[in-house]
Amino acid sequence: MYEFRNDYNSVGHPKVVERLMDQVHTVYPGYGFDQASDRAKEMIQEKIKRDVQINFVPSGTSANILSLTANLKPYEGVVAAESGHIVNDEAGALEAVGHKVVFVESQDGKIKPQALEDYLAQDHDFFNILPKIVYISNSTELGTVYRKAELERIYKACQDHGVYLYIDGARMGSALMSPACDYSLEDLAGLCDIFTIGGTKNGALFGEAVVFCNKALGENFHYYLKQHGVLTAKGFLMGLQYQALFTDDLYFENAKIANSMAMKLAEGVKEMGLDFAYPAESNQIFVSLPEGKLEKLAQTVTFEDFGPLEGDRECVRFVTTYHTKEEEVQGLLDSLRSLVG
Structure with missing residues (x-):
């Protein structure tokens, strides 16, 4: 067959597994406040080349839902493409905790910048939700990849209207290495407020890195993770995996x-x-x-x-x-x- x-159909890349096995007799503090996680964050930050906040979470859904809801008031919502992962693949998790998702016109999984600009420019009265975060995926749920010009225009529209841009990077590795991609991880940090670097679908056993380019949005995020049950006691396991993934550009x-x-x-x-x-x-x-x-x-x-x-x-x-x-x-x-x- x-x-x-x-x-995500295998245990993990051998070098990731080897890194974990090498540390099987090492004792670490809990909840990600450890030297392994600190070093992994340093390695990611060295690639991004700017001051960001990084948190590790165990899954893509927890990365999406908690990063979004931590920065939404009860009357605020999220703008997405109709094919977005938060729309069709997370059992309505965002709406289950009280935040509506609205759609703008998209093509091949990508939000059309003009459609977003037109929507955000509308008068959003109190009869409807107030849009506060734009959600996109890169690569998208349909395998397509945003170009730099598209991201620049989308982010400009968000900034013009006081809205944040969140990029779900569950398949960020594939997006950045795509022949269609014309930017780097370093560039990406200047094109949004929050993005994720997905490990689960690119060699990790589990785990996603949430990168707050706008550090104010990540303030006390570990409290929010703990309150929602995903501040993993053995957080060092994700730190060790990301060390392996960011060694020699694995x-x-x-x-x-x-x-x-x-x-x-x-x-x-x-x-x-x-x-x-x-x-x-x-x-x-x-x-x-x-x-x-x-x-x-x-x-x-x-x-x-x-x-x-x-x-x-x-x-x-x-x-x-x-x-x-x-x-x-x-x-x-x-x-x-x-x-x-």
């Missing part, structure tokens, strides 16, 4: 491998004459297949069914990782060819 369902090398395998897949799909449901820009490849083919495909390949498309077509998602091999990509392509050849 060729595994392309997701990018974080970026993992993403490069995942992306290179995705591009090989995309090349094969294109040569086969199949259409992409969304642009192939990162480690998520969305393919349009004739209706009724998925059951046969599932006999040899794992994937996500993204539902029907126009014209009796179905959308499937294939995700590559740092441990995807060329022969696995070829096996997937062979399976696809047997369906449509």
